[in-house]
Amino acid sequence: xPKLKAxxxxxxxTHTEVLVEDLKRTQLVQYAGASGDYNPVHTDEVFVxxxxxxxxxxxxxxxxxxxxxxxxxxxVGDGTLTNYGVRFVSQxxxxxxxxxxxxxxxxxxxxxxxxVDLELTTVNQDSQKVITGTATAxxxx
Amino acid sequence: xxxxxxxxxxxxxxxxSRAVGDPNPxxxxxxxxxxxxxxxxxxxxxxxxxxxxxxxxxxxxxxIDQPWFGSGGEPxxxxxxxxxxxxxxxxxGGLHAEQHYEYHRHIKPGDVLSATTFPxxxxxxxxxxxxxxxxxxxxxxxxxxxxxxxxTARGVGVRTEKIIEG
Numbered sequence: 001x002p003k004l005k006a007x008x009x010x011x012x013x014t015h016t017e018v019l020v021e022d023l024k025r026t027q028l029v030q031y032a033g034a035s036g037d038y039n040p041v042h043t044d045e046v047f048v049x050x051x052x053x054x055x056x057x058x059x060x061x062x063x064x065x066x067x068x069x070x071x072x073x074x075x076v077g078d079g080t081l082t083n084y085g086v087r088f089v090s091q092x093x094x095x096x097x098x099x100x101x102x103x104x105x106x107x108x109x110x111x112x113x114x115x116v117d118l119e120l121t122t123v124n125q126d127s128q129k130v131i132t133g134t135a136t137a138x139x140x141x
Numbered sequence: 142x143x144x145x146x147x148x149x150x151x152x153x154x155x156x157x158s159r160a161v162g163d164p165n166p167x168x169x170x171x172x173x174x175x176x177x178x179x180x181x182x183x184x185x186x187x188x189x190x191x192x193x194x195x196x197x198x199x200x201x202x203x204x205i206d207q208p209w210f211g212s213g214g215e216p217x218x219x220x221x222x223x224x225x226x227x228x229x230x231x232x233x234g235g236l237h238a239e240q241h242y243e244y245h246r247h248i249k250p251g252d253v254l255s256a257t258t259f260p261x262x263x264x265x266x267x268x269x270x271x272x273x274x275x276x277x278x279x280x281x282x283x284x285x286x287x288x289x290x291x292x293t294a295r296g297v298g299v300r301t302e303k304i305i306e307g
Contacts, residue, residue, distance in 0.1 A: 003178065020162055027160070034153070034160040036193035039201045040211035050216035061237035062190050066161030069186040078167040078247075079179040084186050085241030085295075 003077050004139040006107050006114045015075045019067040019098040019122065023059065028094070031063040059092035064131050068122045071100040076116065076137035086120065086133030097125045102135070114139045142256050142281050142294075144195035149252040154184050157191055183247040187240075189283050189292050192256045238276060239297035246291050253286045261295065272302025 020027070028042045037060055040047040048054045065086050072084060092098065099122065106117040120133040151171075158168035166173040167183060174182045193199045203209040209218040248254065261278030268274050276299050283292040 027162070030156075031160040034157040035191045036199065037190075037201050038203060038211075044211045046212035046216050047210070051210075051212075062187055062240065063161065065240055066157075066163075066185065066187045070161060070163040070165070073163075073165065073186065078165070078177065079183055081186055081242075081244050081247075083241070083243050085239070087239045088237055 003080055004075075004116060004137070006116075006139050006141055009104055009107050009116060009139070011104050011107060014101055014103045015071070016099060016101045017071045017074065019071060019100050021097045023092065023094055023096045023098070025057060025094045028057060028059055028063065031060055031066070035060065035062060037062065056094060058094075059096075061088040061092075061131075064088070064092050064098065064122060065133075067098060068100045068120060068131060068133065071102055071122075072118065072120065072135045072137075075102050075118070076135070076139070080137040080139070081135060082115070082138060083134070083136040085135075086131045088131055089129045090124070092124065092130050096130075098122050098130065107139070114141050142190075142192050142196050142199070142258050144192045144197075144254075144256040147189075147192045147195045147254040147256055147283070149184060149248050149250055149254065151182055151250040153191065153194075154182060154188065154250065157188050158185050161185060161187070179247070181249045183249050186242065186244075189242070189248070189254070189256070189281075189294060190240075192254070192281075192283070196256070235298045235300040237296070238299040239295075241295040243293040243295075244291075245289070245293070248283075248285070248291055252291070254283045254291065257282050257284075268301070270303075274302075275300045 032038050032043050041052055042057055042060050045057055048057050101121050102118045104116060105119045108115050115136055116139050118135045121129055122131045123129055155169045168185055211218055258279050258281045261280050263277040266274045276297055278297050281294040282290055285291050
């Protein structure tokens with residue numbers, strides 16, 4: 001996917017995508033295996049309910065950040081990100097459906113490089129925010 | 142996260158992109174990637190978190206001949222009396238509050254990174270829902286085989302007094 005062009009972008013424009021529907025526990029296992037974070041709170045129902053005291057396993061925050069990353073790169077293209085950061089606001093549980101929105105908040109130039117700044121929000125099926133964040137990507141003039 | 146050698150491999154990138162539900166061929170299809178503006182397969186934005194796989198001391202990975210706190214025949218692998226109201230998050234290493242990446246260049250198969258983590262600031266906050274929150278920041282520098290800084294990561298962890306649900 002080619003880089004975005006400054007001339008085609010408008011501050012206030014938004015891009016929304018469903019990131020995952022009815023999140024499965026198996027995807028948490030998949031993420032644990034790929035990322036190397038085997039914390040049993042994400043995969044071990046017996047541990048998490050009987051020892052840790054949660055109602056069930058919950059998603060790695062970094063899985064939600066990874067899912068939201070897809071929204072960002074689908075918008076700005078591949079290999080253009082210069083910054084991506086999030087704050088984990090609420091936990092994500094199996095069965096959740098997550099929807100992410102990126103809003104263009106600035107189109108600017110820094111040291112001859114054109115950049116777009118995005119504000120990111122990912123919510124669950126109850127419209128509760130699960131992460132908020134920002135991203136910046138290189139764009140063409 | 143500290144790793145002397147974090148080899149960036151196409152298979153690992155494929156598994157990671159599947160886990161985050163991203164079918165973008167830039168993460169898996171060499172021919173597609175070669176013909177793209179980027180020119181090669183690259184790793185997804187949050188991929189360097191998996192440097193945990195190459196950190197010999199990473200405490201959230203079961204290790205051969207060491208006790209593990211996940212369940213086996215017993216609900217926990219470690220025999221430990223749990224105090225009333227004690228934070229489970231602490232037992233599991235706390236919760237992740239923030240994560241930020243600065244990309245100096247995008248990494249690709251064949252790169253061999255090193256990861257070095259430095260402690261950042263710590264601070265406290267009172268929360269009605271979770272009691273006293275203790276935040277601690279860590280900065281991880283990922284450098285390539287030429288010693289060039291490729292990604293700077295800043296993580297913030299939080300330990301809570303009480304369990305938070307949702």
